[in-house]
Structure formats: structure tokens, C-alpha cells
Amino acid sequence: MPQLRFDLSVPVDGADRDAFAPRAAETYADVMDTGTDHVGVVVAETDPRLGRVDGGDPVAFVNADIRVGRTVEQRHELAGRLTAALDDRFGIPEHAVYVVFTEHAGEDFVLGGEPLDSWDGGESDPAAGSD
Template sequence: MPLLQFDTTLSLSPDQKEAFADRVTAIYTEEMATTAGHVAVTIREHESAALHLGRAVEGPLCFLDAEIRRGRPFERKRAFALETMAFVGDRFDVPDENMKVVFTEHRGESMMGVDRVGGEWDGSGGGDGANGGE
């Protein structure tokens, strides 16, 4: 049940936001070996003065706070981060220096929906067994 929260100075149309969320969800499911039904994405737009990154260069900023279930290997997280930043950079002309990804990991039981509570990640790619999903 990941929550992928993007804060950006980009100004996106509703169609661009939908395509953005769809692509990031696809990247997540591929790189994190899971299914898409439980992936939540938020895109929050800010004025340029509202976001700051010391190393930033001229251009838009985009930060990702990825709230995920604990247990995935570093290599999976790094692959997701790199693929997501490559997509954002290529599609929206965000310079590499202006992007950042931060992972926050939670116990499975800390991630829930109305119909289920997450379990621990087992690496099988099929969710978490009885509770399903991420």
C-alpha cells in the first residue's frame, strides 16, 4: 500500500497528472515486484518559492516522498528512484540536480485500507498473502 507523494513546481494539466500517476505506478509495480491496485499517488504543485534544494539549478523542482512497506532490498528502491527520476526528467524537463527521492519504510500493519491491512513484504511479487496487495 505505498503512498508516492510528489511535490513539484511543475504546472500540470489534469491529463498530465493522470498520465504522470499512471507511469509512476507502472514503474513502481515493475521495479518493486508488486501489483498496481494498491499504489496511491499524490501530485502537489507549489510556487517556485515554496520548494528549495541547495544544489538546484534553473528549472522546475520535483521531490518524491515514497512511503513504502519495509523489507525491499536497496537495489529495488534505487532502481525505482532512478527510473522515476529519468521519467520526470525526460518527460517534464526537470534537471537531475532538481530532483530528490526519500523513502520512508513502514511495518506492513501500518499500511491499511478499509478492506485490508498490509502484511510483511515476502519478495514473491504477489502481494502479502491473505491480506493481499502491498
């Protein structure tokens, strides 16, 4: 069960969350070859600071907790697509988005009281499930 957390220095209202969260989940599913029913997304207005960004400019921190098994290429593609989505939706420029991936074994994720299995390719296939 991946969890994507977006800490943004810009105002975030319910409409922003309602529009952005599904887009982030769908982007994750597309890049990582899985479904969306287990993707957790948090979009929060906080006060992140990034040394390379001037004080008043918008900033985003993205923490992506994912299962072990995705390639470096997949992680970098996801980071790029999420960065573009943040610019598109919230006006946060690429240089002000900091993405960090943390990988966990499947059993470290528990959804509905049940641990998830380790990831394997093709999870987006409905016959394969989306755990």
C-alpha cells in the same frame, strides 16, 4: 500500500496527472515486484526549493512511503527510474530531483479498513495477491 508523492515546481494539470500517475505506479510495481492496485500516487504543483538548484529552475521532491522488505538496490533503481520519468514528462533534470524513502511495517498501511501484511517477494503473481 506504498504512497508516492511528487511535489513539483512546474505547472501540473489534469492531463499531466492522468499520464504520470499510472506510469509511476507501474514503475513502482515493476521494480518492487508487486501489483498496482494498492499503489497511491499524488502529483502536486507546489513550491519546493532545493539549495543546489538555481531559483528559477524546476525542482521535484519525491516522498516514497513503502513497506519494509525492499532492497537498497530496488530503492535506488526506483529512484533512478522515477527521476528519469520526471525529466521525460516535466523536464525536471536529474540534479533537481530529491527522493526520500520512508519504510513502514505492513500493518502501518490500512487500505479499505484492513491493515496490509508484511511484503514478501512475488506479490505481482496474481495467485499471491497484491497486498
